[in-house]
Amino acid sequence: MSFISKTRRLAFGAVLGAVAIGTTLAVAQTPAFFRIGTGGTAGTYYPVGGLIANAISGTGGGVQGLVATAVASNGSVANINAISGGSSESGFSQSDVAYWAYTGTGLFEGKGKIEQLRTIATLYPETIHIVARKDSGIASVKDLKGKRVSMDEPGSGTLVDARIVLGAFGLTEKDVKAEYLKPGPAGDRLRDGALDAYFFVGGYPTGAISELATSSGITLVPITGPEADKLLKDYQFFSKDTVPAGTYKDVAETQTISVNAQWLTSAKQPDDLVYNIVKALWSEQSRAALDSGHAKGKLIRLETATNGLGVPLHPGAEKFYKEKGLLK
Structure with a gap:
């Protein structure tokens, strides 16, 4: 073999080695994408999803190599269907809707x-x-x-919740003059005197209700007493809640119940990935971002992270919460 051909072979080998090393580095640095289905851009889910996505992404000091994004969607049902179908890694949902999906009841009856x-x-x-x-x-x-009474539109989680609440107090839709309107039109009809009351599920204070309280005057109907206690026992995705006095103009403190906004994923997501995501979510850096980024961010607390679970925890999340002493 001539010196030139040997030199060429060594050079060619070096090039191949460099390509191989480069390929390995490229693979090692390939980001993992983690979508978070939220809700409409005007709602609460979308901005909160953006805060969390930034907090858990590697660029935000979260999980190295992870790129998380908040994706606008049609809300709870759409997010659960996207997780189930594999078109989203995770998403937000009301705890009642999540429970119905997991058990095939309520909105998911027959599905x-x-x-x-x-x-x-x-x-x-x-x-x-x-x-x-x-x-x-x-x-x-x-x-x-x-x-x-407006019960919210057909296919909504609010409608199912409204039926449960009425039932707990011995009423059905036939006992009221039921209408099936979205909260916006329901509020307009209330203001115009064409409606007496409507159901709405969401974090307080809600802008549309605040405006209604200021312009027309409202009252909030309490959900309390032995009927509510039995309801809470029968449906574990509900919790006791209180709307503080003055949350809405001239409205006194009101005892009621709530569902929870929850972050869901699939059991198919790797345990280590979800563990690291949960660890990043509850870091000091994330805490500061949640507290300063949105009014609801202050309510996202580690000590309540395992409350009202109608759907099992992902093993990666469960491992973290056990380490923190939230679970036995």
Whole structure:
């Protein structure tokens, strides 16, 4: 073999080695993408999702090599379907909707159980509001009998919750003059005197209800007493809640119940990945970002991360919470 050909072979080998090393580095640095299905851009899920996505991404000091993004969506049901279908790695949902999906009940009746669904964390409460006109004379759930009440639109989680609440107090839709409107149109009809009350599920204070309280005057109907206690026992995705006095103009403190906003994923997601994501979520850096980034961010607390679980925790999340002493 000539010196030139040997030199060429060594050079060629060096090039191949460099390419191989470069390829290995490229593979090692390939980012892992983790989508978070949220809700509409005008709602609460989307900005909170953005905060969390930034906190857990490698560029935000979170999980090295992870690129998390908040994706606008149609909310709880759409996010669960996306997780189930593999078009999203995770998403936000109300705890009641998550429970129905996991058990094949409620909104998911007849559609089969989504048994691969798992919880990453409970985030914050979403309060059940029964908003009534101030002059309606409605002081309790039982007073809704014979009144014009919007239950929210067909296919919504609020409608199912409204039926459960009425049922707990011995009423059905037939006992009220039921309408099926989104919260916006329901609020307009309340203001115009064409509606007596409507159900709404969401974190307080809600802008549309605040505006209604200021412009027209409202009252919030309490969900309390032995009927509510039994409801809480029968449906573990509900929790006790209180709307503080003054949250809405001239509205006194109101005892009610809530569901929780939860962050869900699939059991198919790797345990180590979810463990590291949860660890990043509850870091000091994330805590500062949540506290300063959104009003609801302050309510996202480690000590309530395992509350109201209607769907099992992902093993990676469960491992972290056990290490922190939240679980036995």
